[in-house]
Amino acid sequence: MVDTQHYTVRPARQSATRPVVGWIGTASTFRRYLLPVLPGLVRVCQAAGAEFRVIASPDVREQTVAAGAVFVPWSLATELQELQTFDIGVMPLSDDEFVRGKCAFKLIEYGAIGIPSVGSDIGANGDVIRHGVTGYLAADEQSFEQYLAELLNQSDLGRSMGAAARQVVDERFSLHSQVGRLAQVLHEAAGK
Known part of the structure; x- marks a missing residue:
């Protein structure tokens, strides 16, 4: 869950600025899930005149830069x-036991700021991304x-998908959307 009063929709990109594709996460998820596919994603970005950014701990800086991405x-x-x-x-994810129980928090964060996502069609990613509406679910590398290139080739970079993603987050993954559900659980637990 996210606080959508804190996660506000990002301002529209200035047309003179270079598009940015990004990923945020821990060093372990970087090495396990992003690094194997990062060179291909960077190539797609470079072909479209975009940059790929990685937000993570400093211990992945060297591998990020070596793959051609920007480290933050x-x-x-x-x-x-x-x-x-x-x-x-x-x-991106690979299909394993950990992933099948993993939350799609990155996708929730992306949706909360009103941007589209591309995620692997595994685990909870399908609960957050509505394929073709809020982003794309990819079966393989x-x-x-292909889906990343498709978004980068749209003149608005999928801004309408980002707006739809924000709506999904507001309705299903925001703190305020859970207040009623929490109250119901507490009433049931109290026997009322």
Whole structure:
């Protein structure tokens, strides 16, 4: 869940600025899920005149830069500001036991700031992304790159998908959307 009063929709990109595709996460998820596909995603970005940014801990800086991406150190104080530089968010995964129980929090964050996402069609990603409406669910690395290129080739970088993603987050994954559900659970637990 996110506080959608804190996660505000990012301002429209200035036409003179270079599009930004981004990923945020831990060093372990970087190495396990992003790094294997990062060179291909960077190539797609470069072909479209975009840059790929990684927000993570400093221990992945060298691998990020070696793959041709821009490294941004994660900080709680700057996390939202850095997320709002993204035009498109990504969440690649591989199918394993951990992923099948993993939350799609990156996708929720991306949707909360009003940007479309491309995520692997695994686990909870399908609960957050509505394929073709809020972003794309990719079955493999090739389709992941294809969907990313498709978004980058749209003149508005999928801004309408981002607006739809924000609506999904507001309705299903925001703190305020859960108040009624929490009250009901508490009343039931209290026997009322």
